[in-house]
Amino acid sequence: MEYxxxxxxxxxxxxxxxxxQIRAEIGAVSRADGSAIFEMGNTKxxxxxxxxxxxxxxxxxxxxxALIRCEYSMANFSTGDRKRKPKGDRRSTEISLVIRQxxxxxxxxxxxxxxxxDIYVQVLQxxxxxxxxxxxxxxxxxxxxxxxxxxxxxSCSAGYLNSIPLxxxxxxxxxxxxxxxTVGILPKLDKVTLLQMDSKLPIxxxxxxxxxxxxGCKAVANYIREILLENTKQLEYRRGV
Ligand code: UDP
Numbered sequence: 416m417e418y419x420x421x422x423x424x425x426x427x428x429x430x431x432x433x434x435x436q437i438r439a440e441i442g443a444v445s446r447a448d449g450s451a452i453f454e455m456g457n458t459k460x461x462x463x464x465x466x467x468x469x470x471x472x473x474x475x476x477x478x479x480x481a482l483i484r485c486e487y488s489m490a491n492f493s494t495g496d497r498k499r500k501p502k503g504d505r506r507s508t509e510i511s512l513v514i515r516q517x518x519x520x521x522x523x524x525x526x527x528x529x530x531x532x533d534i535y536v537q538v539l540q541x542x543x544x545x546x547x548x549x550x551x552x553x554x555x556x557x558x559x560x561x562x563x564x565x566x567x568x569x570s571c572s573a574g575y576l577n578s579i580p581l582x583x584x585x586x587x588x589x590x591x592x593x594x595x596x597t598v599g600i601l602p603k604l605d606k607v608t609l610l611q612m613d614s615k616l617p618i619x620x621x622x623x624x625x626x627x628x629x630x631g632c633k634a635v636a637n638y639i640r641e642i643l644l645e646n647t648k649q650l651e652y653r654r655g656v
Contacts (some may be wrong), residue, residue: 464535481524483531489537570635
């Protein structure tokens with residue numbers, strides 16, 4: 416199948432290096448200490464953060480740092496095509512672990528010893544790249560909860576189909592069987608905190624694809640900074656500062 420037309424357009428009309436439209440909203444779950452919705456095209460996720468709070472299971476309490484927990488799940492209605500278990504399956508367990516490790520890289524856990532931070536991320540609509548969208552939503556939710564962070568973590572994926580690197584794969588492109596590279600970065604510190612790939616790729620092309628995904632991460636970071644700034648301005652306005 417042809418994933419890029421002779422005119423250089425993808426199935427959804429994007430250029431190879433073009434990201435899907437991103438949109439974010441802070442404070443979607445009022446009950447949580449911090450929350451956000453993040454959309455990348457038709458992929459839509461919600462993140463809710465609780466904490467820092469008392470550690471529920473005392474045996475897991477750490478005297479020098481906070482315990483970070485993360486739970487990824489997919490809503491039953493999030494996907495029309497392939498329906499697997501929304502939660503508790505191997506994929507969800509793996510993605511929960513990946514997101515937890517990625518977020519741990521930016522949270523200043525040593526400032527909150529003997530406490531626990533819970534990050535819940537749920538996919539409301541799945542169209543490829545849900546782990547990236549969840550990381551971006553979690554970053555916003557953590558910032559909304561006022562959790563001290565070294566930097567913002569942002570994530571984006573890129574793939575390689577018809578010998579062309581493609582940014583931010585949607586489900587149809589993702590399920591084409593080509594390589595799918597997910598990158599997470601700390602943009603200000605200029606560090607990579609997540610790098611995952613399925614399938615195979617020649618090493619020189621891998622560099623191009625990782626570079627493309629990194630550019631996507633940077634674009635997400637710029638957008639997230641704008642949203643946070645806008646949110647702070649609104650809070651100040653409401654407080655009458
Ligand atoms: N997907 C699905 N049902 C499932 C698991 C995945 O429809 O049970 C779709 C969904 O659109 C997801 C895509 O397959 O975004 C790719 O899944 P993958 O495991 O590669 O993770 P993701 O790209 O979402 O991070």
